[in-house]
Amino acid sequence: MTSHLQLSDDLLDRYNRPTPRYTSYPPAPHWGDAGPAHLIGALEKSTRPLSVYMHIPFCERLCLYCGCNVIINKDHSAADAYVARLIAEMDLLVAAHGHRVNQVHWGGGTPTYLDCRQITELFNALRTRFCLDDNAEVSIEIDPRVTTLEQLVTLRSAGFNRLSVGVQDFDPIVQQAVRRIQPFAMTSELIEQARSLNFDSINLDLIYGLPMQTLTSFERTLQQVLRLSPDRIAMFSYAHVPSLKHQQRSFEKDLPTESEKSDLFLMGLQTLTSHGYEHIGLDHFARPDDPLAIARATGSLHRNFQGYTTHAETDLIALGVSSISHVGNTYAQNYRELAPYNNAIDEKRLPVFRGYVMSADDEIRAAVIESVLCNRVVRKLDIQSAFSISFDDYFGFELDRLSEFQRDDLVEMDSREIRVTDVGRFFVRSIAQVFDAFAPAGVASKAV
Numbered sequence: 130m131t132s133h134l135q136l137s138d139d140l141l142d143r144y145n146r147p148t149p150r151y152t153s154y155p156p157a158p159h160w161g162d163a164g165p166a167h168l169i170g171a172l173e174k175s176t177r178p179l180s181v182y183m184h185i186p187f188c189e190r191l192c193l194y195c196g197c198n199v200i201i202n203k204d205h206s207a208a209d210a211y212v213a214r215l216i217a218e219m220d221l222l223v224a225a226h227g228h229r230v231n232q233v234h235w236g237g238g239t240p241t242y243l244d245c246r247q248i249t250e251l252f253n254a255l256r257t258r259f260c261l262d263d264n265a266e267v268s269i270e271i272d273p274r275v276t277t278l279e280q281l282v283t284l285r286s287a288g289f290n291r292l293s294v295g296v297q298d299f300d301p302i303v304q305q306a307v308r309r310i311q312p313f314a315m316t317s318e319l320i321e322q323a324r325s326l327n328f329d330s331i332n333l334d335l336i337y338g339l340p341m342q343t344l345t346s347f348e349r350t351l352q353q354v355l356r357l358s359p360d361r362i363a364m365f366s367y368a369h370v371p372s373l374k375h376q377q378r379s380f381e382k383d384l385p386t387e388s389e390k391s392d393l394f395l396m397g398l399q400t401l402t403s404h405g406y407e408h409i410g411l412d413h414f415a416r417p418d419d420p421l422a423i424a425r426a427t428g429s430l431h432r433n434f435q436g437y438t439t440h441a442e443t444d445l446i447a448l449g450v451s452s453i454s455h456v457g458n459t460y461a462q463n464y465r466e467l468a469p470y471n472n473a474i475d476e477k478r479l480p481v482f483r484g485y486v487m488s489a490d491d492e493i494r495a496a497v498i499e500s501v502l503c504n505r506v507v508r509k510l511d512i513q514s515a516f517s518i519s520f521d522d523y524f525g526f527e528l529d530r531l532s533e534f535q536r537d538d539l540v541e542m543d544s545r546e547i548r549v550t551d552v553g554r555f556f557v558r559s560i561a562q563v564f565d566a567f568a569p570a571g572v573a574s575k576a577v
């Protein structure tokens with residue numbers, strides 16, 4: 130094994146804080162009672178193309194690490210009714226817009242919980258209600274354990290052109306600990322099938338910080354991942370939230386320490402970048418010719434609820450339980466449980482349970498936070514000309530706070546720019562958080 134970078138305990142202690150992922154600003158816990166009327170109003174005003182997200186919450190089995198909004202049900206009988214409600218939800222929204230769609234994503238849960246007939250029905254419903262661009266990015270999250278060749282063929286012929294494949298870790302001991310048994314051969318076979326069906330792009334999801342993971346075992350997983358040559362790799366930081374996800378307690382004693390976890394990330398970063406992947410930001414990596422890497426290089430990378438994206442000029446509408454729309458300056462989230470979601474749809478109401486309309490200050494801060502996370506640099510002039518403010522006057526307090534980060538070589542600052550250093554990128558969410566007016570000062574916990 131090669132030797133890898135390490136972060137000092139002192140830096141980890143001081144900067145490894147609980148930080149939002151900033152897929153929105155302000156983060157969702159700060160939203161209030163903006164509701165369906167705000168979402169409809171924002172859609173009526175919107176002239177941008179749309180990105181459409183659909184959430185399929187069902188899984189056949191629970192992976193013990195899972196932090197997502199899922200409903201475990203081996204019996205698929207609820208799927209037809211759910212598909213019907215997604216279509217009804219589209220109809221509630223469709224009346225309010227006439228936009229084209231240039232991006233579609235189905236996430237979960239496990240979207241391939243739907244069988245071929247249901248996939249076709251739902252996708253056809255989407256096609257007939259929206260105007261889908263010929264070159265739209267159409268992607269879906271795939272669990273190799275429950276996805277058949279027949280489903281892949283159905284997805285490809287419906288129009289899906291990107292797959293995001295859940296792996297997490299190939300080590301059998303880790304798989305045992307998180308109760309997700311997925312042999313390497315199963316994943317590699319699915320990827321071969323996807324390639325023969327000409328899917329344009331394949332992403333693999335990994336998680337670092339899982340129970341029983343060691344530097345040696347995770348490096349072996351990464352070498353196996355490299356053999357599969359995905360276009361993109363997401364290497365997520367394991368989110369441990371046992372108060373919300375009780376099943377995560379079962380392996381608590383086998384979790385790596387914070388310092389071991391940061392070593393796993395640094396090793397992963399070094400391994401992937403030394404094999405030709407570019408670090409897009411936070412947890413994302415891509416081949417240099419991938420649109421995400423190109424967008425990063427040209428400064429046109431953006432961030433939304435799906436993470437990093439090349440689609441700047443889209444509004445996001447999201448369907449299904451727990452999903453989040455972002456249209457213009459308005460956020461809206463659907464009920465997180467099935468019963469109130471179903472009730473709202475059956476009563477012909479949009480199932481929004483909370484939302485938020487951004488203020489002028491929120492928009493300025495969102496732009497700065499996005500620039501930190503996407504470009505690892507904030508150019509003061511860009512913000513000044515976009516929002517007609519004096520950066521140094523507006524952010525005097527934040528610049529003061531950043532001087533500590535500067536002393537620790539996490540950022541470099543001059544009269545024109547704030548730049549995140551190489552070491553600083555491990556704490557990039559903490560750097561972004563300095564600009565978050567909703568963040569309580571001095572909270573302590575994890576950034577990587």
Ligand SMILES: C[S@@+](CC[C@H](N)C(=O)[O-])C[C@H]1O[C@@H](n2cnc3c(N)ncnc32)[C@H](O)[C@@H]1O
Binds near residue numbers: 188195294367
């Ligand atoms: C919404 S899940 C759906 C994936 C799909 N059901 C599967 O299992 O293959 C998408 C990704 O979220 C990530 N994820 C889930 N729980 C997580 C956690 N507690 N911490 C970090 N990442 C997590 C995993 O990498 C997973 O592939």
